[in-house]
Amino acid sequence: MRRILFALAVLLVAACHPHPAGPVALQTGDLLFTGLPMGYLPGAEHNPPVDSITCAGDSLNLIHVSILEVEGDSTWVIDATLKRGVARYPLADFLTDFTLSEGGLPWFIVARLSSSAASAASASADNAGCSATFTVSSGNSAGSTSASFSSAPADAPDALERYVARARELCGQPYDVAFKPDNGALYCSELVRESYVTAAGDTLFPEAAIDWRNAAGEVAPYWTWLFNLIGADLPSGSGTLPASLLASPQLQILASGPGVIWRP
Numbered sequence: 001m002r003r004i005l006f007a008l009a010v011l012l013v014a015a016c017h018p019h020p021a022g023p024v025a026l027q028t029g030d031l032l033f034t035g036l037p038m039g040y041l042p043g044a045e046h047n048p049p050v051d052s053i054t055c056a057g058d059s060l061n062l063i064h065v066s067i068l069e070v071e072g073d074s075t076w077v078i079d080a081t082l083k084r085g086v087a088r089y090p091l092a093d094f095l096t097d098f099t100l101s102e103g104g105l106p107w108f109i110v111a112r113l114s115s116s117a118a119s120a121a122s123a124s125a126d127n128a129g130c131s132a133t134f135t136v137s138s139g140n141s142a143g144s145t146s147a148s149f150s151s152a153p154a155d156a157p158d159a160l161e162r163y164v165a166r167a168r169e170l171c172g173q174p175y176d177v178a179f180k181p182d183n184g185a186l187y188c189s190e191l192v193r194e195s196y197v198t199a200a201g202d203t204l205f206p207e208a209a210i211d212w213r214n215a216a217g218e219v220a221p222y223w224t225w226l227f228n229l230i231g232a233d234l235p236s237g238s239g240t241l242p243a244s245l246l247a248s249p250q251l252q253i254l255a256s257g258p259g260v261i262w263r264p
Contacts, residue, residue, distance in 0.1 A: 023263045024110050024255040026068055026075055029160030031192065031251065033109040033242055034064035034098060038214060041221040043101065050100075050107050050258045060107065061220040062242040065188050066094065067167050067195060078167040080191045082230075086173040095260070105259040113160070113204075114252040159198070167195040179210070179235035189240040204250050207238040 037048040038061045053059050066079035068091070075091040083097060098106055176185035186194065189205075196204040212219050212234050219234070227234055245251070255261040 023261060026070055026110065026262050027112065028068065028070045028164055029113065030068040030254070031111045031245070032066045032068055032077070033062055033111065033246055034066070035060045035062045035107040035109065036222055037061065038220050042225055047102065050104060053107050053258070061214075061222055062246065063222055065192055065242040065245055067164060067192060069164050078164065078171065078191070080175050080186045080188045082175050085175050086171050086186050086191060088168055088171050107258050108256070108261055109246065109253060110255045110262060111246060111251040111253050113250055163196045166197065167191060170194060177230045177232060179239055181239070189242050189245050192245060193240045205240060205245050205248055207240055208244040210236055210239045210241060
């Protein structure tokens with residue numbers, strides 16, 4: 001357990017500090033995480049700058065996750081938002097939607113199915129029942145999460161195309177303001193969970209207990225603002241938050257930083 005917690009701590013530090021490598025080339029099936037400083041409140045006169053995110057004091061609040069699809073020179077976003085519901089639209093329009101009132105862009109993290117998950121794609125379905133399961137417990141940037149993740153094989157080599165095709169099929173559903181399963185609506189990380197499902201019917205990203213508090217036991221002002229806007233209490237129960245997705249061993253962080261961190 002100590003090794004797992006240490007590995008997760010390394011992951012969170014990597015997520016909160018700009019990636020030292022150059023801009024990443026995006027690929028179909030990549031996940032784009034969006035974050036804000038923990039104290040950020042939409043519409044406030046003074047907000048902490050995005051480049052103040054350091055992980056010190058649990059400073060990153062992951063608020064959104066999107067699926068990316070690359071077609072030639074065009075990059076598309078498939079995600080679930082209050083504005084669009086579940087939709088597929090150009091990455092440039094996504095950047096417009098997520099431009100902050102101050103004029104800048106949020107903190108972005110690009111993550112991809114890990115090499116171990118990719119190499120497992122050639123494993124037979126017979127091995128899926130033998131995969132190890134382990135537990136990750138964290139107080140992290142988008143809520144305190146306790147989740148069990150399975151290292152089941154990711155699926156066939158064309159799995160990413162199929163995951164994205166599944167996400168396209170879900171377009172048109174409304175945004176899930178209730179954060180409840182199987183209700184004909186989807187929120188952002190629920191869309192990812194429902195899309196990344198193997199041919200055997202196993203999800204790559206299991207549900208976890210939803211807790212909107214960070215490691216200090218505080219709820220970021222953003223979440224209070226959002227659910228006041230929706231007119232609902234903070235949801236509870238089981239679900240999938242962006243932070244629990246990012247903590248999955250199925251993913252590796254490729255780039256992290258304020259603004260555009262990928263090649264145009």
